[in-house]
Amino acid sequence: MSQVWNFSAGPAALPPPVLERAQRELLDWNGSGASVMEQSHRGKRFIAMAERVEADLRELLAIPADYAVLFLQGGATQHFAQIPMNLAGEGDSADYVVNGHWGAKAAGEAAPYVRVNVAASSQADNYLRLPPRESWQLDPRAAYVHYTPNETIHGVEYHDVPVVGDVPLVADMSSNILSEPLDVSRFGLIYAGAQKNIGPSGLVLMIVRRDLLERSSRPMARIFRYAEHAAAASMLNTPNTWGWYLAGLTFEWLKEQGGVAAMGERNRAKAEKLYAAIDGSGGYYRNPVDPAARSRMNVPFTLHDSALDADFLKESEAAGLMALKGHKALGGMRASLYNAVPLAAVDALVAFMGDFARRHG
Amino acid sequence: MSQVWNFSAGPAALPPPVLERAQRELLDWNGSGASVMEQSHRGKRFIAMAERVEADLRELLAIPADYAVLFLQGGATQHFAQIPMNLAGEGDSADYVVNGHWGAKAAGEAAPYVRVNVAASSQADNYLRLPPRESWQLDPRAAYVHYTPNETIHGVEYHDVPVVGDVPLVADMSSNILSEPLDVSRFGLIYAGAQKNIGPSGLVLMIVRRDLLERSSRPMARIFRYAEHAAAASMLNTPNTWGWYLAGLTFEWLKEQGGVAAMGERNRAKAEKLYAAIDGSGGYYRNPVDPAARSRMNVPFTLHDSALDADFLKESEAAGLMALKGHKALGGMRASLYNAVPLAAVDALVAFMGDFARRHG
Numbered sequence: 001m002s003q004v005w006n007f008s009a010g011p012a013a014l015p016p017p018v019l020e021r022a023q024r025e026l027l028d029w030n031g032s033g034a035s036v037m038e039q040s041h042r043g044k045r046f047i048a049m050a051e052r053v054e055a056d057l058r059e060l061l062a063i064p065a066d067y068a069v070l071f072l073q074g075g076a077t078q079h080f081a082q083i084p085m086n087l088a089g090e091g092d093s094a095d096y097v098v099n100g101h102w103g104a105k106a107a108g109e110a111a112p113y114v115r116v117n118v119a120a121s122s123q124a125d126n127y128l129r130l131p132p133r134e135s136w137q138l139d140p141r142a143a144y145v146h147y148t149p150n151e152t153i154h155g156v157e158y159h160d161v162p163v164v165g166d167v168p169l170v171a172d173m174s175s176n177i178l179s180e181p182l183d184v185s186r187f188g189l190i191y192a193g194a195q196k197n198i199g200p201s202g203l204v205l206m207i208v209r210r211d212l213l214e215r216s217s218r219p220m221a222r223i224f225r226y227a228e229h230a231a232a233a234s235m236l237n238t239p240n241t242w243g244w245y246l247a248g249l250t251f252e253w254l255k256e257q258g259g260v261a262a263m264g265e266r267n268r269a270k271a272e273k274l275y276a277a278i279d280g281s282g283g284y285y286r287n288p289v290d291p292a293a294r295s296r297m298n299v300p301f302t303l304h305d306s307a308l309d310a311d312f313l314k315e316s317e318a319a320g321l322m323a324l325k326g327h328k329a330l331g332g333m334r335a336s337l338y339n340a341v342p343l344a345a346v347d348a349l350v351a352f353m354g355d356f357a358r359r360h361g
Numbered sequence: 362m363s364q365v366w367n368f369s370a371g372p373a374a375l376p377p378p379v380l381e382r383a384q385r386e387l388l389d390w391n392g393s394g395a396s397v398m399e400q401s402h403r404g405k406r407f408i409a410m411a412e413r414v415e416a417d418l419r420e421l422l423a424i425p426a427d428y429a430v431l432f433l434q435g436g437a438t439q440h441f442a443q444i445p446m447n448l449a450g451e452g453d454s455a456d457y458v459v460n461g462h463w464g465a466k467a468a469g470e471a472a473p474y475v476r477v478n479v480a481a482s483s484q485a486d487n488y489l490r491l492p493p494r495e496s497w498q499l500d501p502r503a504a505y506v507h508y509t510p511n512e513t514i515h516g517v518e519y520h521d522v523p524v525v526g527d528v529p530l531v532a533d534m535s536s537n538i539l540s541e542p543l544d545v546s547r548f549g550l551i552y553a554g555a556q557k558n559i560g561p562s563g564l565v566l567m568i569v570r571r572d573l574l575e576r577s578s579r580p581m582a583r584i585f586r587y588a589e590h591a592a593a594a595s596m597l598n599t600p601n602t603w604g605w606y607l608a609g610l611t612f613e614w615l616k617e618q619g620g621v622a623a624m625g626e627r628n629r630a631k632a633e634k635l636y637a638a639i640d641g642s643g644g645y646y647r648n649p650v651d652p653a654a655r656s657r658m659n660v661p662f663t664l665h666d667s668a669l670d671a672d673f674l675k676e677s678e679a680a681g682l683m684a685l686k687g688h689k690a691l692g693g694m695r696a697s698l699y700n701a702v703p704l705a706a707v708d709a710l711v712a713f714m715g716d717f718a719r720r721h722g
Contacts, residue, residue, distance in 0.1 A: 004394030008401050011602055019388055019396055026384040027377075033365030033683065035380055037561040037607075040369050040684060073434040073563055074584070077598035081582030109582040195599055200398040202434055202563045202601025221442030221470040223435070237438035238556055240563030241372055242603060246398075322394065323401060 005345035008323035009152050009298060010175070011195040013340040018249040029245075036245045041238055050233070053248035060251060060259055063184050063207055070206040070226065071234040071244050076102075076174045076193040079204060080109035083170060083189065086216050086226045088114040088143035095119035095142040095167070100127045100151025101329060106172060107146070114143065127154040129290035133162055143215075144168045144188055150176035150297050152196070153327045155287070155334070157295035161186045168212055176297050177205070178254060179339060180264030188212050194243055196297075197338050199250055203243030254339070263339050270337045270346045271296040277350040284357045288330065302332030308360055309333075319352050366706035369684035370513050370659060371536070372556040374701040379610040390606075397606045402599055411594070414609035421612060421620055424545050424568055429591040431567040432605050437463070437535045437554040440565060441470035444531060444550065447577050447587045449475040449504035456480035456503040456528070461488045461512025462690060467533060468507070475504065488515040490651035494523055504576075505529045505549055511537035511658050513557070514688045516648070516695070518656035522547045529573055537658050538566065539615060540700060541625030549573050555604055557658075558699050560611055564604030615700070624700050631698045631707045632657040638711040645718045649691065663693030669721055670694075680713050 006013040029036040030045050039046045054069050063069065072079070088094055093115035096107040099122045107116050119138050120131035138145060145164045150157040152175040161183065162169070168188025177192040184190065189208040195201035206226070213227040222228045222236070229236050257263060275294060278285040278301050287294065287301045303312060309332060316324050326334040335349060367374040390397040391406050400407045415430050424430065433440070449455055454476035457468040460483045468477050480499050481492035499506060506525045511518040513536040522544065523530070529549025538553040545551065550569040556562035567587070574588040583589045583597070590597050618624060636655060639646045639662050648655065648662045664673060670693060677685050687695040696710060 002394070006395045006399050008399060008404075011399060011401060011599065013399050014396065016388075019398075023384055023387040026387065027380055033363070033681070034367050035375065037380075038367050038369060038372060038374050040372060041562070043369075043684070073436065073439070073601075075434065075598040077584045078434070078582075081584055109584055112580040112582055193599060195602075200601075200603045201402070201599045202604060219473040221439075221473055223438045223442055223470060237436040238372065238554065238562045240434075240561075240601065240604075241556075242561045243563060243601075320394070323404070 002320055004320045004322050005341070005348055006322045007335040007337070007341065007345070007349070009196075009327070009334060009336045010193070011201045012336055012338050014199065014246070015250060015253045015340045018246065018253050021249055022246060037242050039241065041235055041241050046241065049248060050244060053244060053251060056248065056251040056255060057205075060178065060254055061182055061184055061207070066210050067184060067207050068210050068213065068230040070208065070229050071239055071247070072204040072206055072229060073202060073240055074204060075201070076172055076191060076204060077105065077109065079191050079206070080106040081113060082224055082226070083146070083191070084110040084114035084143075085218070085220055085224055087168070087170070087189065087212055089216055090218050091115070092143040093117050093139060093141070095138050095145040097121075097131060097136060097145065097147040098123065099130050099156055100148055100154040102151055102153070102172060102174070103146075103148040106148065110146070117142065119145065127151065127156060128288050130156055130158060130293045136162075138164060138167065140165060140167065142167050144170045146170045146172070148172045150295050152298050152336070153329050155289050155295040155298045155300040156293040157297065168209065175338075178260055178263065179267050179297060181260050194247060196336070199246035200243050203240045203247060205247070266343065267296045267337065267339070270341065270343055271299065273343070273346050273350060274299050274335060274337070277353055281353070281357060285353060297338060298334060298336050300326055300330045300332065300334045302326075302330070306331065311360065312356060315356060316352055319348075321349055321352055363681055365681045365683050366702070366709055367683045368696040368698070368702065368706070368710070370557075370688070370695060370697045371554070372562045373697055373699050375560065375607070376611060376614045376701045379607065379614050382610055383607060398603050400602065402596055402602050407602065410609060411605060414605060414612060417609065417612040417616060418566075421539065421615055422543055422545055422568070427571050428545060428568050429571050429574065431569065431587065431590050432595040432600055432608070433565040433567055433590060434563060434601055435565060436562070437533055437552060437565060438466065438470065440552050440567070441467040442474060443585055443587070444507070444552070445471040445475035445504070446579070446581055446585055448529070448531070448550065448573055450577055451579050452476070453504040454478050454500060454502070456499050456506040458482075458492060458497060458506065458508040459484065460491050460517055461509055461515040463512055463514070463533060463535070464507075464509040467509065471507070478503065480506065488512065488517060489649050491517055491519060491654045497523075499525060499528065501526060501528065503528050505531045507531045507533070509533045511656050513659050513697070514690050516650050516656040516659045516661040517654040518658065529570065536699075539621055539624065540628050540658060542621050555608060557697070560607035561604050564601045564608060566608070627704065628657045628698065628700070631702065631704055632660065634704070634707050634711060635660050635696060635698070638714055642714070642718060646714060658699060659695060659697050661687055661691045661693065661695045663687075663691070667692065672721065673717060676717060677713055680709075682710055682713055
């Protein structure tokens with residue numbers, strides 16, 4: 001096949017060396033004579049791998065010892081509900097800063113379990129800018145403050161961690177985890193669906209300060225309690241073993257690439273190149289987001305005439321540029337530039353965009 | 362590598378042609394130029410595949426049109442809790458027939474959400490027989506009756522579907538789904554973790570009568586509501602796309618093998634051969650289960666002298682017989698004989714057992 005560059009928002013591109021290794025090992029993993037998918041999660045081989053994967057992640061993000069790392073299921077959406085179940089007592093309130101589709105969804109799914117206080121929202125701006133920190137109406141008695149550091153659909157991203165005092169800060173980092181260095185100690189809980197910067201879908205990574213695990217005494221099944229998952233090293237029940245394995249291959253690849261510092265530089269260079277092409281197109285292409293809030297991970301853009309959208313999609317796909325169709329909330333196109341998307345993919349996209357503009361005037 | 366036979370209780374052996382195809386297609390699925398793991402679940406290619414997988418399952422089990430098929434996450438354990446959330450109103454009770462470890466766990470996880478009535482239990486028999494149907498104390502007003510048709514740890518299995526009147530029958534078929542023909546219309550809800558007879562872990566298959574989907578009006582997050590998953594064709598949020606794909610390859614393989622009728626015959630022959638070897642060993646090997654309740658899927662057995670267990674495990678592994686260590690509840694050994702384990706694997710195990718008995722007297 002000819003070269004394909006995958007700009008999918010998720011499930012998204014994985015690093016080619018990760019896929020190639022998964023392919024090589026698929027029938028005979030680790031000398032076992034069987035696939036990694038056929039291994040008991042309670043077996044010595046799998047447990048040794050699982051521990052190594054956690055250690056690699058701890059090294060990549062310099063995760064302090066008082067934080068637990070969990071490998072869970074259900075997608076970030078399930079944890080929109082499970083986080084208040086675990087972090088808030090009955091009658092508690094929690095602050096939600098809503099700066100895009102996913103933040104709004106997180107608040108909605110939390111509502112049956114906690115009094116949701118929308119402390120700030122940029123909905124009136126169609127989520128194309130961030131609510132300024134000084135406008136946030138935080139409640140110092142809130143169980144936690146939830147926000148979405150990068151919004152996949154609207155293409156907005158915080159470039160600093162907001163200061164929220166002593167209330168634990170909870171962040172849905174599904175679309176920007178591991179894309180740059182991170183000071184984990186600033187957060188109470190970080191969670192991320194794996195299918196953008198980590199591995200295949202069906203796995204959720206969580207990093208949580210251990211003292212928060214015992215907060216809720218409300219009745220619930222053990223399977224919903226993060227403290228139980230932590231005590232069982234994420235093997236309270238059978239985990240997504242393939243996802244865990246793939247995440248581990250990605251973490252090894254990240255270490256070989258120079259870690260999150262190197263990825264941060266690459267991701268900045270990729271985004272700058274694409275935004276420069278959009279901004280330098282004389283209005284042919286346009287990104288609607290406040291420049292101060294532009295995402296490095298997800299770049300939505302429109303054509304000056306939406307009647308050209310269908311041609312753009314057809315021709316870009318024929319040129320090996322995959323999954324550029326934008327979300328219906330913004331229309332037009334979206335290029336997602338996660339860790340596994342190399343600068344060469346952005347170069348190819350930028351070249352195609354210039355060529356398309358010349359040909360379609 | 363030399364031939365390895367995998368008797369793991371789960372995650373368990375997958376059919377070699379399924380693994381080989383997954384390996385071939387891993388870098389370039391369906392002519393897309395990218396892996397199936399890198400496809401958007403909202404893309405045309407993935408949706409077409411997902412629909413075909415459901416159609417194949419409907420054909421294999423002759424699922425009536427008034428049943429929804431769901432592809433979920435969280436393992437069967439999460440659904441121990443989610444089933445009462447969805448099928449019982451506040452204050453309702455549900456009947457649990459407990460005939461092994463997993464049935465007891467299902468009742469425990471349900472307790473925060475429904476009044477659990479243990480209608481029958483074989484705990485006093487250490488779960489080595491089934492509670493006779495005439496002993497079940499069923500409540501005709503119960504929201505549902507829950508049981509576990511095959512218990513993976515204790516190796517007991519129902520060989521008929523119990524008659525329970527008009528109350529919906531709910532079955533955890535994690536370890537015997539698709540192992541023989543099934544009359545779906547006898548059940549209100551069937552669910553199964555994928556990692557035994559379907560595919561990799563991290564996927565749960567559910568077959569549920571549509572009229573049961575709207576039963577519960579209690580407050581809960583949308584993500585926990587089966588009706589929402591059904592309305593969204595299991596794409597309420599990003600599903601486990603790799604698991605769904607692998608399940609589809611398994612279903613295709615099952616159809617090529619002659620479907621569940623052919624598997625039922627094979628599974629009976631495999632189990633009969635192993636039980637015959639155990640029963641014919643003059644007491645060297647022993648299966649502790651009531652012969653009328655013996656499982657075709659999971660065969661626990663002990664050696665006449667447990668001091669030989671370590672040698673048996675070491676030598677069997679060296680002979681390419683993998684994962685025979687029994688669960689600590691029963692000790693000794695356990696051979697799981699799911700669909701993907703061929704008769705040749707049982708032949709190899711029986712030959713090894715005979716040889717071991719001769720050598721170790």
